[in-house]
Amino acid sequence: MDYGDYLRRYQKRTTKSRHLFLRSQKLFPGGISHNIRYFEPYPFFATGAKSRYLHDADGNRYTDYWMGHWALILGHSPAPVATALARQVKNGTLYGVANDASVALAETIQKIMPVAESMRFCSTGSEATMYAVRLARAKTGRRVIAKAIGGWHGFNTTLMQTVNYPFEADEGPGLVQDEGQHVESIPFNDLEASLKVLENIRDDLACIIIEPFLGGAGCIPPAGGYLKGLQEFARRNDALFILDEIVTGFRLSLKGATKEYGLEPDLFTLGKICGGGMPIGVVCGNKEIMSLADPVSRRDKETRCAIGGGTFSANPATMVAGKATLDFLAKNEKVYGKIDKLGQMARKGLTKIFADAKIPCQVTGTNSLFLTHFAGSRIADATDVATSDRALLAKYHLALMAEHDIFFLPTKMGAMSYAHDESDVKRLLAATESLVESGLFK
Numbered sequence: 447m448d449y450g451d452y453l454r455r456y457q458k459r460t461t462k463s464r465h466l467f468l469r470s471q472k473l474f475p476g477g478i479s480h481n482i483r484y485f486e487p488y489p490f491f492a493t494g495a496k497s498r499y500l501h502d503a504d505g506n507r508y509t510d511y512w513m514g515h516w517a518l519i520l521g522h523s524p525a526p527v528a529t530a531l532a533r534q535v536k537n538g539t540l541y542g543v544a545n546d547a548s549v550a551l552a553e554t555i556q557k558i559m560p561v562a563e564s565m566r567f568c569s570t571g572s573e574a575t576m577y578a579v580r581l582a583r584a585k586t587g588r589r590v591i592a593k594a595i596g597g598w599h600g601f602n603t604t605l606m607q608t609v610n611y612p613f614e615a616d617e618g619p620g621l622v623q624d625e626g627q628h629v630e631s632i633p634f635n636d637l638e639a640s641l642k643v644l645e646n647i648r649d650d651l652a653c654i655i656i657e658p659f660l661g662g663a664g665c666i667p668p669a670g671g672y673l674k675g676l677q678e679f680a681r682r683n684d685a686l687f688i689l690d691e692i693v694t695g696f697r698l699s700l701k702g703a704t705k706e707y708g709l710e711p712d713l714f715t716l717g718k719i720c721g722g723g724m725p726i727g728v729v730c731g732n733k734e735i736m737s738l739a740d741p742v743s744r745r746d747k748e749t750r751c752a753i754g755g756g757t758f759s760a761n762p763a764t765m766v767a768g769k770a771t772l773d774f775l776a777k778n779e780k781v782y783g784k785i786d787k788l789g790q791m792a793r794k795g796l797t798k799i800f801a802d803a804k805i806p807c808q809v810t811g812t813n814s815l816f817l818t819h820f821a822g823s824r825i826a827d828a829t830d831v832a833t834s835d836r837a838l839l840a841k842y843h844l845a846l847m848a849e850h851d852i853f854f855l856p857t858k859m860g861a862m863s864y865a866h867d868e869s870d871v872k873r874l875l876a877a878t879e880s881l882v883e884s885g886l887f888k
C-alpha cells in the first residue's frame with residue numbers, strides 16, 4: 447500500500463470529522479485553535495477521552511501518544527483528578543481572589559522542588575516564560591536574552607525567535623524586527639559555539655533561557671555538560687540561568703530536569719503536568735528575584751517588575767487537578783519506572799525495526815518521550831530534525847492513525863503515560879512493522 451491508500455482510508459473513516467473541519471474552517475484561521483493541531487488531509491475531531499484513548503466524532507478510538515501536548519502523565523481523566531475536579535466544580539471554578547487551593551498546590555510543588563522558593567501561577571506556559579525573562583531583565587538591568595535555536599517557549603512575543611526552520615529567517619509578519627534585536631540564539635548541544643555567541647553579548651546579557659531537552663523542536667536530550675556549561679557562563683557573567691521545565695518538570699522524574707541533570711537555575715518555569723490537564727503556567731525560583739514582582743513591598747512601579755497571572759490564574763479547578771496529579775506522582779514514584787521502561791521499549795523496538803528494514807532512521811528521546819526521525823545521521827539539534835524527512839514522518843503517523851488506530855500528532859514526539867502498558871507498545875511496534883512491510887517507506 448502506498449500513502450494514497452492510507453490517506454483514502456483515513457478519509458473514509460473520518461467523514462464526520464471532515465464535516466466538522468469544514469465548519470471549523472469558517473470559524474478559525476486554518477480551522478484550528480493551535481497551529482500544530484492541523485495535519486493533512488484534516489484533523490479528526492475528538493469527542494471524548496479516557497485512559498490512553500482518544501475518541502473521535504466518527505466513533506474511532508485511538509491509542510494516544512500525544513497525550514494533551516504531553517501534559518497527561520496519568521492518562522486522560524484519571525480517577526484522582528476526575529474526583530477532585532468533580533468536587534471542585536460544584537464549589538466554584540473561578541474565585542478570582544486568593545484561595546486556599548492555590549496555597550495547597552504551591553506547597554506541594556515546593557515540597558517536591560524546594561528550589562521553587564517563590565512562585566507565581568498563570569494560565570499558560572507562554573506566560574510563564576514571558577514573565578521569567580522579564581524578571582531576568584528587571585534583576586540584571588540588561589536587555590539581551592539568549593535562547594536555543596529551535597527552542598520553544600510558547601507564543602509570547604519576546605521568545606518567538608528562531609523557532610521555525612530556517613531559523614535565521616524572521617518568524618513572519620506581525621513580529622517586528624526590533625523585538626528580535628535583544629534576543630540572541632545559540633546552537634543547542636554545541637557548547638563551544640554557544641559560548642562564542644554568549645561571549646559577544648555578555649555585557650548586556652540578562653539571561654539564558656533553555657529547555658533542558660528540546661521538546662517541540664524534536665525530542666532531543668542535551669549533550670553531556672551542555673546545560674552545566676551554559677549555567678556556569680551565566681553565573682560567571684552575572685546573568686540568570688532559566689530552565690524551561692514546562693515539558694520536563696514532573697516528566698523526567700518527579701523533580702524534573704533540574705534534579706536529573708544536577709542544575710541550579712535561578713528561575714524555572716513549569717506547566718503542563720502540574721495543571722493535571724487544566725490550563726497552567728508557573729514561574730518560580732529564587733526568592734529574591736521573584737520578590738521583584740512583589741506588589742505589596744514594591745508599591746512604586748519604578749522598582750516593581752510587572753508580571754501578572756491573569757484572570758484565570760490560580761483558579762481552583764486547575765489547582766485541585768494539579769494537586770491531585772502531583773500527590774499521586776509523589777505517592778507512586780513507580781509511575782516513572784513504568785513509563786520510562788515503556789519509552790525505552792518503544793525507542794529500542796522502533797530503532798530495530800527500521801534498522802532491520804535498512805530504512806535510515808534515528809529514534810531520539812529519553813525517559814518516557816520518544817520520536818522517530820527519518821535521517822541517516824545522528825540527530826543532535828533542531829536543524830538535524832528540520833532537515834530530516836519530515837514528510838515521511840507525517841505519512842508514517844497518518845498511516846498509524848488510518849490503519850492501526852494509533853495517534854501521534856503528526857511529526858511530534860510521543861509520550862508514555864501511566865495509562866499505557868506493554869501491550870500498547872507491542873501494538874505500536876507490530877503496526878510499524880506491518881507498515882514497513884506494506885511498502886509505505888519505499
Ligand SMILES: Cc1ncc(COP(=O)(O)O)c(C=O)c1O
Pocket residue numbers: 515569570571572573575598599600601657661662690691692693717718726727
Ligand atoms: C518547553 C515549552 N515551554 C513553553 C511552552 C508553552 O506552553 P503553553 O503551550 O502552555 O503556552 C511549551 C508548550 O509546548 C513548551 O513545550
